[in-house]
Amino acid sequence: MSTPFLSVRDLTVDFHTEDGVVHAVDGLSFDVEKGTTLGIVGESGSGKSVTNLAVLGLHNPETAKISGEIRLDGEELIGASRSTMERLRGNKVAMIFQDPLTSLSPYHTIGRQIGEVFRRHTGASRAASRDRAIEMLTRVGIPQPKVRVDDYPHQFSGGMRQRAMIAMALVCDPDLLIADEPTTALDVTVQAQILDLLRDLQEQTGTAIIMITHDLGVVAGTAHEVLVMYAGRAVERGTVREVLREPRHPYTWGLLTSMPRLSAPVDVPLLPVRGTPPSLVNVPPGCPFHPRCDYTDLAGPELCRSERPELSPHRGHGDACYLTLAQKREIVR
Amino acid sequence: MLRFLTRRTLGAAVTLVIIAAITFFLFFAIPSDPARLACGKVCPPELLEQARHNLGLDQPLFAQFTAWLTGIFAGRDYGGLGYCPAPCLGYSFVNQAPVFETILDRLPVTISLTIGAAAVFLVFGVATGIIAALNQGRPLDKIASVSSLIGFSLQIYFVGTLALYFLVYKNQILARPQYLPFTEDPLAWASGLALPWVVLSIIFTANYTRMTRSTMVEQLGEDYVRTARAKGMKGRSVVMRFALRGTLTTVVTIFGVDLGALIGGAIITETTFGLQGLGRLSINAVTDSDLPVLMATVLVAAGAIIVFNIVVDALYAFIDPRVRLS
Numbered sequence: 001m002s003t004p005f006l007s008v009r010d011l012t013v014d015f016h017t018e019d020g021v022v023h024a025v026d027g028l029s030f031d032v033e034k035g036t037t038l039g040i041v042g043e044s045g046s047g048k049s050v051t052n053l054a055v056l057g058l059h060n061p062e063t064a065k066i067s068g069e070i071r072l073d074g075e076e077l078i079g080a081s082r083s084t085m086e087r088l089r090g091n092k093v094a095m096i097f098q099d100p101l102t103s104l105s106p107y108h109t110i111g112r113q114i115g116e117v118f119r120r121h122t123g124a125s126r127a128a129s130r131d132r133a134i135e136m137l138t139r140v141g142i143p144q145p146k147v148r149v150d151d152y153p154h155q156f157s158g159g160m161r162q163r164a165m166i167a168m169a170l171v172c173d174p175d176l177l178i179a180d181e182p183t184t185a186l187d188v189t190v191q192a193q194i195l196d197l198l199r200d201l202q203e204q205t206g207t208a209i210i211m212i213t214h215d216l217g218v219v220a221g222t223a224h225e226v227l228v229m230y231a232g233r234a235v236e237r238g239t240v241r242e243v244l245r246e247p248r249h250p251y252t253w254g255l256l257t258s259m260p261r262l263s264a265p266v267d268v269p270l271l272p273v274r275g276t277p278p279s280l281v282n283v284p285p286g287c288p289f290h291p292r293c294d295y296t297d298l299a300g301p302e303l304c305r306s307e308r309p310e311l312s313p314h315r316g317h318g319d320a321c322y323l324t325l326a327q328k329r330e331i332v333r
Numbered sequence: 334m335l336r337f338l339t340r341r342t343l344g345a346a347v348t349l350v351i352i353a354a355i356t357f358f359l360f361f362a363i364p365s366d367p368a369r370l371a372c373g374k375v376c377p378p379e380l381l382e383q384a385r386h387n388l389g390l391d392q393p394l395f396a397q398f399t400a401w402l403t404g405i406f407a408g409r410d411y412g413g414l415g416y417c418p419a420p421c422l423g424y425s426f427v428n429q430a431p432v433f434e435t436i437l438d439r440l441p442v443t444i445s446l447t448i449g450a451a452a453v454f455l456v457f458g459v460a461t462g463i464i465a466a467l468n469q470g471r472p473l474d475k476i477a478s479v480s481s482l483i484g485f486s487l488q489i490y491f492v493g494t495l496a497l498y499f500l501v502y503k504n505q506i507l508a509r510p511q512y513l514p515f516t517e518d519p520l521a522w523a524s525g526l527a528l529p530w531v532v533l534s535i536i537f538t539a540n541y542t543r544m545t546r547s548t549m550v551e552q553l554g555e556d557y558v559r560t561a562r563a564k565g566m567k568g569r570s571v572v573m574r575f576a577l578r579g580t581l582t583t584v585v586t587i588f589g590v591d592l593g594a595l596i597g598g599a600i601i602t603e604t605t606f607g608l609q610g611l612g613r614l615s616i617n618a619v620t621d622s623d624l625p626v627l628m629a630t631v632l633v634a635a636g637a638i639i640v641f642n643i644v645v646d647a648l649y650a651f652i653d654p655r656v657r658l659s
Contacts, residue, residue, distance in 0.1 A: 090565035102556035
């Protein structure tokens, strides 16, 4: 197997704040192959967005300390020059944000905002960029694209804005698309349309996608591989099938039991993960999940509290927990 | 847009009439007799009675107000005291001239002072604010904050007097402040007003720096500014095209209000530098109990603020498409 398209190794992101050092991401590693989708799942503050902003180099270098390796198509991004990052962003790596209303400039037309990315990276003329914007709006399914290209974001509906956002992200045919909770701010019916659109576009272009979400339903419907994050670390990794069918980490179990299912009887209560996510200034020693975990007695309380578990095995379906495979299978059953 | 302007102009006219009425009735509560002023120092009772009649002061208060209002459009004859052609804002017996002429005479001074100072504080204030915002927390930002705080705490009569003493009288670096019409000699106009412009700008520059900095910092944290960076837009274009656009809205609002207020008369600056503008005129009118002039200066000041408010609202539509299309 050749080197993966995006390879992240031991990524650590610390923010220096008045309250102390926030360890937002701590020793995270993952790969994304072309044409596949990696779903990154976790609660708010688990480091999902911080990780991906680091890939784009969008953190303020004065407050964020980033170390590790981020290799995109063999090129190291950590410590890359500003001009290198500006050349890559929007061109090779593009990002879709959660709230399309605040993420689009209210002062410029949709067409201009899409066209300027194309113009910036290809040097195309104003007219050609406009044509390209219309073409992209057509591709993402905006009706009457020739008219709507001159509209402002506030004249679009929520779903259409997110489509425009996607058009803007894909205008330069990026090799990697990072979608940060792309459907969270949208109606449920529109959510499905947007996810379908992303899937179709991926089939056409072979773009790699990182889908950041807290919604396991979104992951199940779109991702090939899943990375479950907790307190800035990966706690479980595998294919969608592996993680959703045979989850191995107590936190993943918690996420799954806290999600409503249509197939489950109505009177079965949802089980939230007890407790609250840890402060990232004082991450608990050992396994960061141990204060909320129901199985520390089984796995060895001393071990859970003192030593940090690593993802194992290194390849394929892995998880960071001291329970043995047999114990996990027993519990899941 | 046309409908917007018509509606606003009508509203402005109503506001002005209300302001005129309030000042009119308020000034009549002042215990002073315009007829005595008009009549002169040695004034026999018959002449005083005559003056009172010519001025219309023997009429009921409301009739006097309507006479004053119609005078604006039709002109007014003050009997033997003089004729005041339309637009007649009254006749000043202190200056022995129609008020409108006096206003026209003084307005260029105040407008020149305002335009020059506004250009200085707008350019320097906004530029310093942007630089401070882009260097948030670094030495440049701190220098800008401290100097704007100092500038904000200074008073015109203090800085102005010091500047006059050291730059004009002691060392003759700058020309003595004076007003010369722009149309006659633009260079003399500028050099005569240079010192008042700079001194008046100090406080405003400080204010604009602080305001621009805080709005800009806010804008730089907006999601769409992050999107612009995520699109690979170059640092400079992110700042100029995206963050600055949002900052402009705030700057334009405050600028409109300030400009309106300054046109109304920069009283302290004009007094400090001995410029005969509207500010001086209104102060003199107060001390001389020159009611017609006082009313006119209040109206001009109010009118300036109203006009600039309309201009600001129209500019909003230009800057922000959300306003334009709703």
